[in-house]
Amino acid sequence: MKKSLTWSLTAVTCATLALGTALPAQASTSPAGATVSGPSARVVPAGSTLSAQGRATLDSIIAQLPADWQARRDAAVARAHIEHSPAREVLDRSVANAIDPGDYVCNPTPLDGYVDQILSGVDNDSLITLALAGVLDFPTYEAIFYGSPKDPDFALPAAYAGTLTTTFGYAQRFWDVKLEDIQLMAMHGEMTVDVARMTRMVKLFYGLDDAKAVKLARQLVGIVRSDPGLRNGRNPIFTLNAFAFSAQGETDPLFRGIKDKMVFGDGILDALKALGLNAVGPKAVLGHEMAHHVQFEDNLFVSDLTGPEATRRTELMADAFGSYFATHTKGLNLAPNALLQVTKTFYDVGDCQFTSPGHHGTPNQRQAASSWGIAVAASGDPLKVLPSLRLDAKFERVLPQLVASDAPKVPAVPAA
Numbered sequence: 001m002k003k004s005l006t007w008s009l010t011a012v013t014c015a016t017l018a019l020g021t022a023l024p025a026q027a028s029t030s031p032a033g034a035t036v037s038g039p040s041a042r043v044v045p046a047g048s049t050l051s052a053q054g055r056a057t058l059d060s061i062i063a064q065l066p067a068d069w070q071a072r073r074d075a076a077v078a079r080a081h082i083e084h085s086p087a088r089e090v091l092d093r094s095v096a097n098a099i100d101p102g103d104y105v106c107n108p109t110p111l112d113g114y115v116d117q118i119l120s121g122v123d124n125d126s127l128i129t130l131a132l133a134g135v136l137d138f139p140t141y142e143a144i145f146y147g148s149p150k151d152p153d154f155a156l157p158a159a160y161a162g163t164l165t166t167t168f169g170y171a172q173r174f175w176d177v178k179l180e181d182i183q184l185m186a187m188h189g190e191m192t193v194d195v196a197r198m199t200r201m202v203k204l205f206y207g208l209d210d211a212k213a214v215k216l217a218r219q220l221v222g223i224v225r226s227d228p229g230l231r232n233g234r235n236p237i238f239t240l241n242a243f244a245f246s247a248q249g250e251t252d253p254l255f256r257g258i259k260d261k262m263v264f265g266d267g268i269l270d271a272l273k274a275l276g277l278n279a280v281g282p283k284a285v286l287g288h289e290m291a292h293h294v295q296f297e298d299n300l301f302v303s304d305l306t307g308p309e310a311t312r313r314t315e316l317m318a319d320a321f322g323s324y325f326a327t328h329t330k331g332l333n334l335a336p337n338a339l340l341q342v343t344k345t346f347y348d349v350g351d352c353q354f355t356s357p358g359h360h361g362t363p364n365q366r367q368a369a370s371s372w373g374i375a376v377a378a379s380g381d382p383l384k385v386l387p388s389l390r391l392d393a394k395f396e397r398v399l400p401q402l403v404a405s406d407a408p409k410v411p412a413v414p415a416a
């Protein structure tokens with residue numbers, strides 16, 4: 001069963017940004033409950049509306065699309081099991097085992113402020129239009145369907161290539177499962193100003209013929225280019241995630257031949273740098289993503305949990321495994337100061353979307369899972385790496401503690 005998982009940031013932005021109610025909800029969840037959210041979920045300020053000119057532009061785009069364009073867009077997204085928008089889950093009362101927000105301390109992290117900042121100079125019309133057309137997710141899907149480590153369009157950024165490649169090699173050799181066939185690559189928002197690449201994505205999402213696809217791609221590229229805040233695609237919002245993808249066991253012919261992947265967006269690397277986590281953050285994220293590949297190989301996505309609780313379990317496990325790898329002498333063997341940065345990285349990307357199947361855990365929970373992984377490595381045999389299934393068994397025992405209520409309780413007042 002294929003799954004794709006993102007490192008990130010499901011709801012990071014949902015505290016401050018949410019899809020307006022006029023916009024169509026779009027969401028999908030993989031059968032295992034492993035979900036990903038693309039950036040479009042987080043870019044449309046609640047209650048915002050298009051200007052008259054913006055509406056005219058959007059209308060002209062919709063006129064070029066097939067009548068069922070929203071269903072096609074959602075299907076394109078669903079095929080990769082990438083969950084798009086937490087908006088529907090927020091509204092969807094049928095989400096099983098919804099977690100009680102009253103049980104938890106949960107506040108915005110510095111990443112929320114970062115997202116506000118990168119969107120502050122972006123025109124509202126272009127943001128809504130690109131989100132609806134699926135363009136904010138095009139870099140992610142392009143990397144899944146067409147990305148290759150040998151293709152310069154997906155090359156790791158020079159400033160990170162050495163660190164990521166080295167860390168990736170360590171992580172592949174660290175675990176007791178087969179990880180050597182995973183491809184490491186990057187995604188870059190500049191694809192949104194490349195007509196040929198945008199044409200390919202428009203065809204993939206909407207099934208347009210060549211002429212129509214080129215025409216629409218040109219218009220979409222024009223929108224990106226005309227908004228200085230989008231910086232010709234270099235605004236981090238286009239690539240604010242990293243993810244693990246596996247098509248293992250997939251029967252959909254669309255996925256035939258797609259290799260296992262780990263993809264880093266420029267945007268998440270920019271974000272980590274802005275948060276003061278440049279030295280260690282990318283390594284921590286890589287450790288987390290490789291843990292998802294361990295989960296694929298060990299079939300650890302299967303559990304009794306569903307919905308947000310299922311995602312929270314696998315995400316906190318990835319934080320714990322990634323931190324174990326970062327700490328262990330056979331892994332990255334990071335110094336104590338760097339390990340503090342690892343826990344801060346996971347804290348900063350925690351979210352408060354308790355009802356979303358994309359819920360990754362609160363900042364406190366993610367920090368706690370990371371600290372637990374560090375402690376297991378630091379207190380264990382420095383010469384022996386635990387088998388991944390043994391580490392999982394330990395994790396499953398500690399999970400209830402990691403997700404226990406941390407909200408202060410007001411004691412009941414005894415009757416007079």
Ligand SMILES: [Zn+2]
Pocket residue numbers: 005006007008288292315318
């Ligand atoms: Zn993850």
